[in-house]
Amino acid sequence: MRTENTSLATPDFNPDTTPPASRFDHSGRDVFEILAREHADMLTAYLRSLIGADSSVDDIFQQAMLVAWRRLGDYDRTRPFGPWLRGIAQRLVMEHHRKGKSRPTTTDPAVLVELDARFDQVNRAPGDTFRERADRVTECMSKLPEAMRQALELVYARGLLIIAAAESMGASEEATKKRVQRGRQLLAQCIRSGEIDCE
Amino acid sequence: MNDQRHDNTPIAPPTEHTEPALAADELVSHGLLTFLNNDPPAETERRMRNLMRRIADESPVHAGVRSHRLVFPHARRWIALAACFVIASALVYLGLPTTGSAQAMVLASAASLREPGDRRFEVRVQPRGSKELQETPIGTIDTRGRGAELMVARMQPEEGVWITFGRDATGPWLVYPDGRLERNPPAGALPRLGVVADQPVLPESVDRVLEELASAYTLERTTEKGADGTSSTEHIVGLRRADRAPGVPRIDLWLDAKTNTVKKVELTLPDPPIQRGMGPGRRPDGPGGPEGPDGPRGDRGRRPPPPDGLGEGDEGNDGPLPPPRDGRGPGRRGPDDPEGRGPGGGPNGRGLRGGPSRIELRPVPPPPFPPEWFGPEHHAKRPPAQRP
Helix, strand or coil, X not given: CCCCCCCCCCCCCCCCCCCXXXXXXXXXXXXXXXXXXXXXXXXXXXXXXXXXXXXXXXXXXXXXXXXXXXXXXXXXXXXXXXXXXXXXXXXXXXXXXXXXXXXXXXXXHHHHHHHHHHHHHHHHCCCCXXXXXXXXXXXXXXXXXXXXXXXXXXXXXXXXXXXXXXXXXXXXXXXXXXXXXXXXXXXXXHHHHCCCCCC | CCCCCCCCCCCXXXXXXXXXXXXXXXXXXXXXXXXXXXXXXXXXXXXXXXXXXXXXXXXXHHHHHHHXXXXXXXXXXXXXXXXXXXXXXXXXXXXXXXXXXXXXXXXXXXXXXXXXXXXXXXXXXXECCCCCCCCCCCEEEEEEXXXXXXXXXXXXXXXXXXXXXXXXXXXXEEECCCCCEEECCCHHHCXXXXXXXXXXXXXXXXXXXXXXXXXXXXXXXXXXXXXXXXXXXXXXXXXXXXXXXXXXXXXXXEEECCCCCEEEEEEECCCCCCECCCCCCCCCCCCCCCCCCCCCCCCECCCCCCCCXXXXXXXXXXXXXXXXCCCCCCCCCCCCCCCCCCCCCCCCCCCCCCCEEEEEEEEECCCCXXXXXXXXXXXXXXXXXXXX
């Protein structure tokens, strides 16, 4: 049985903490805005991994960025900003989960560590922005076997429930679920290596 | 390992895996696919705008608090805790609803407006000098999708002149009364319903109005009983906090007590400042006006609206028409106006000289929108007569 503690280093945030006054001048705010804009899409995608299309994404996004802003003094500038921000977001997702406000796809610390590493991989992929790097998924989709690609498109692009997607494809619900799962795994493989190995 | 997610989610949850790496593979794809299909750049922009507004709002407060900070942080914490306890106890004793509970209701209501779906709000105004809201709406705000990512607002600042503006995946757009389409229009081109502290008031999305209400206003909640004696409506009055940047001074919100859904939002605008040395609203660059820059002094914002609503072609500097594109003053109608009548000249008195004193946003059941409704081309290609 795994506990909910995660090994990811996350800041101990306290919303009441007042940041140094120097951050309140316009230049400090501008610097933070640049950092926040640069990582906004990554944070959104990370939250989507954990809570999918749940409407709490907006709230947690804002909370995570606000905590980052208030705790900017604690951020070690020799390290990348993305993992630090994801750490904050992860803590907030778990807090929401404990309060019954959202139901994350996983609370397993080992999976969360692996997930963080996956996002680091995406960030290292070629591309000027996170959106460009994330868009590799679209490219990889075209390399998937037809049935898997179709299942993923129905579920993600058209927003169908698995059962509706199954009906649309004339397949069983179980088979469709399997195609979606396998498709997601192959996509992740493709994002890493650029290739898809269907064996 | 996993929680089963909501039954109504269209996204299949990653299932139990023995290998964390496999589960993480699925989750990263799940996140990227959901992100690419749900969060266009306009959504990111909206989130960033909200964030930076929130940061701008809270910074002076924190900075102010800091200068009066006690030397001993532990003592400060205990004193704050004790103070909170005393205040909370007093409120419980007195049976008063707290700002916190009102704020939670407002935020819950704003969140419910960001759920997927089509929505329409009608916009009504109360002209300055009038005691009632106009019965006929001067416009509508239609939204679709999560976080109102698609938006179309149609405003009729004067009888027969429709200005349509909105937002789609590529950003904001505006269709002028003559049908011209402009992408990323300048802020000054948008119709404004009033001006507060030199900032135009344009409630383009109700969830943003509610977010602002929750973060920048002191809230007071009262429960209004329905005719049958049961609790039916929560009335939340928000007064703009002095430590916030100037804005609409008062916002009233009525919510369904059971569901927190919005029944009505009202924005109360201040009297426009008296400005001396300007004519009654003529722009200095407006041609042919009898009362230009050298016009009678000091009547801007004071002159009552004409009883029949017929204007003289003057709009006032607070007027809602877009800025002139052809060198004409804002008080002139667009090229499609055969009579050259000035705005504010609606036969039913819809002109808003001096701006309204109150703006009401009320949800109505959305009609079935045509497929291209949320795109600007749909509105630009329609002739003005059919544009409403």
